[in-house]
Amino acid sequence: xxxxxxxxxxxxxxxxxxxxxxxxxxxxxxxxxxxxxxxxxxxxxxxxxxxxxxxxxxxxxxxxxxxxxxxxxxxxxxxxxxxxxxxxxxxxxxxxxxxxxxxxxxxxxxxxxxxxxxxxxxxxxxxxxxxxxxxxxxxxxxxxxxxxxxxxxxxxxxxxxxxxxxxxxxxxxxxxxxxxxxxxxxxxxxxxxxxxxxxxxxxxxxxxxxxxxxxxxxxxxxxxxxxxxxxxxxxxxxxxxxxxxxxxxxxxxxxxxxxxxxxxxxxxxxxxxxxxxxxxxxxxxxxxxxxxxxxxxxxxxxxxxxxxxxxxxxxxxxxxxxxxxxxxxxxxxxxxxxxxxxxxxxxxxxxxxxxxxxxxxxxxxxxxxxxxxxxxxxxxxxxxxxxxxxxxxxxxxxxxxxxxxxxxxxxxxxxxxxxxxxxxxxxxxxxxxxxxxxxxxxxxxxxxxxxxxxxxxxxxxxxxxxxxxxxxxxxxxxxxxxxxxxx
Numbered sequence: 001x002x003x004x005x006x007x008x009x010x011x012x013x014x015x016x017x018x019x020x021x022x023x024x025x026x027x028x029x030x031x032x033x034x035x036x037x038x039x040x041x042x043x044x045x046x047x048x049x050x051x052x053x054x055x056x057x058x059x060x061x062x063x064x065x066x067x068x069x070x071x072x073x074x075x076x077x078x079x080x081x082x083x084x085x086x087x088x089x090x091x092x093x094x095x096x097x098x099x100x101x102x103x104x105x106x107x108x109x110x111x112x113x114x115x116x117x118x119x120x121x122x123x124x125x126x127x128x129x130x131x132x133x134x135x136x137x138x139x140x141x142x143x144x145x146x147x148x149x150x151x152x153x154x155x156x157x158x159x160x161x162x163x164x165x166x167x168x169x170x171x172x173x174x175x176x177x178x179x180x181x182x183x184x185x186x187x188x189x190x191x192x193x194x195x196x197x198x199x200x201x202x203x204x205x206x207x208x209x210x211x212x213x214x215x216x217x218x219x220x221x222x223x224x225x226x227x228x229x230x231x232x233x234x235x236x237x238x239x240x241x242x243x244x245x246x247x248x249x250x251x252x253x254x255x256x257x258x259x260x261x262x263x264x265x266x267x268x269x270x271x272x273x274x275x276x277x278x279x280x281x282x283x284x285x286x287x288x289x290x291x292x293x294x295x296x297x298x299x300x301x302x303x304x305x306x307x308x309x310x311x312x313x314x315x316x317x318x319x320x321x322x323x324x325x326x327x328x329x330x331x332x333x334x335x336x337x338x339x340x341x342x343x344x345x346x347x348x349x350x351x352x353x354x355x356x357x358x359x360x361x362x363x364x365x366x367x368x369x370x371x372x373x374x375x376x377x378x379x380x381x382x383x384x385x386x387x388x389x390x391x392x393x394x395x396x397x398x399x400x401x402x403x404x405x406x407x408x409x410x411x412x413x414x415x416x417x418x419x420x421x422x423x424x425x426x427x428x429x430x431x432x433x434x435x436x437x438x439x440x441x442x443x444x445x446x447x448x449x450x451x452x453x454x455x456x457x458x459x460x461x462x463x464x465x466x467x468x469x470x471x472x473x474x475x476x477x478x479x480x481x482x483x484x485x486x487x
Contacts, residue, residue, distance in 0.1 A: 011071065018071045021065060022065075026058050037367065038361075052359065056090050056355060056356055056359060059084045063081035063352075064439070067457045067458065079344065099348060099349075100343075102350065107312040111168065114319055119176070121289035122283055128177045129275050131145055132177070136272060138264050139264075142197075151205045161444040168449065189262050196459075201250070203434045204471070208236065216429060222408055222411075230425065253467070288322075349441045362392070369384075369392070370413035378414075381417040382414060390438070397442070403429070435472070
């Protein structure tokens with residue numbers, strides 16, 4: 001792909017600006033209070049100094065800044081970042097590469113490969129045409145149907161990563177069978193809008209049910225220490241009104257801020273019917289693919305009751321069966337460079353984020369956020385703390401990691417200032433989900449969509465920021481009023 005000389009020059013200017021930004025931060029004195037905060041922490045088996053925590057933050061934020069400015073792709077930014085953290089002695093090689101040992105990151109990659117099988121077998125095409133036949137008169141109708149399917153499946157999936165692995169092949173098939181492809185430059189015709197819709201949908205489906213995301217039950221357990229008892233029913237009741245409002249408006253918001261080129265497709269249902277007639281009966285490969293898919297989903301659901309059923313091992317089993325049946329072959333791996341690239345950048349950013357937390361940097365930010373509300377009326381303290389919690393997600397690559405690091409700190413401060421404990425506990429747990437689209441790496445579930453090529457990282461910072469803003473406003477207004485009414 002050739003670049004216009006002016007574009008290349010602009011790119012170089014941005015890259016120099018990012019480098020200067022990083023160097024200035026690197027040589028700046030550490031923020032006051034960071035050193036004393038970190039020195040008070042139990043050191044455990046980690047040998048680090050406060051300056052290492054600061055330098056890790058500088059490299060991490062510079063890598064993110066480079067992507068936001070479009071100075072370089074997220075892959076390039078990440079590999080330069082990991083080189084910097086190791087060569088400066090900020091992290092050891094073992095620490096910096098620890099993300100590659102996370103099984104759930106491999107799950108995302110296997111989900112890519114299984115998505116290829118869903119499409120190659122013809123099953124994806126058939127499901128896509130069935131959805132288009134029912135809802136395909138408009139792009140917004142397809143968006144609503146994708147999010148509704150997600151909300152319907154969510155209570156049975158304690159992993160939003162696994163859920164994205166089910167949704168992605170269907171969304172991908174909807175895009176390609178509507179003539180919207182990454183390879184020929186037609187991604188914005190429809191595919192980009194549907195991918196962004198599905199990512200936005202995951203933020204609200206994960207908020208709706210206690211069992212829709214791994215962090216939810218863990219947070220509910222932590223809330224018990226503050227005398228807050230969150231049950232399956234009380235969670236669903238509290239989330240229902242703000243989530244239904246967001247379900248009604250998110251596809252419309254995305255239509256305004258990130259519109260597809262094709263909005264109305266009145267002939268699509270008939271075209272889909274003709275295509276289904278042409279496809280004829282369900283083929284052998286489709287039956288095998290459907291069986292593998294249903295089997296994987298069943299085992300993923302069962303894994304919430306039987307932890308020995310590792311989700312990634314289940315996905316590998318499914319992929320192995322597809323390879324035995326020749327539905328996915330070694331040759332198919334050649335076209336999956338995007339999956340490998342995704343594994344690399346996500347594992348790197350995840351490891352950096354985890355160590356920012358381990359080094360105490362995130363705890364220090366949380367403590368500072370808490371001091372901002374000293375002496376304020378409880379409603380003001382509540383709003384500031386929730387907004388701060390949402391924005392801090394820029395620095396986290398895992399929703400669960402943020403919840404474990406900051407939930408008790410924020411809830412403790414809120415209770416001291418008079419915020420009703422149940423309101424604050426629920427809102428922080430909802431925020432752990434509804435802020436997930438704020439960055440491309442804000443949730444492991446996002447990563448499969450970003451890796452598809454239909455969405456650019458820079459677009460997610462912008463559009464994901466808007467979705468997060470809408471989610472936050474609805475939860476803080478309608479959601480707060482509703483929770484106060486029912487508790």
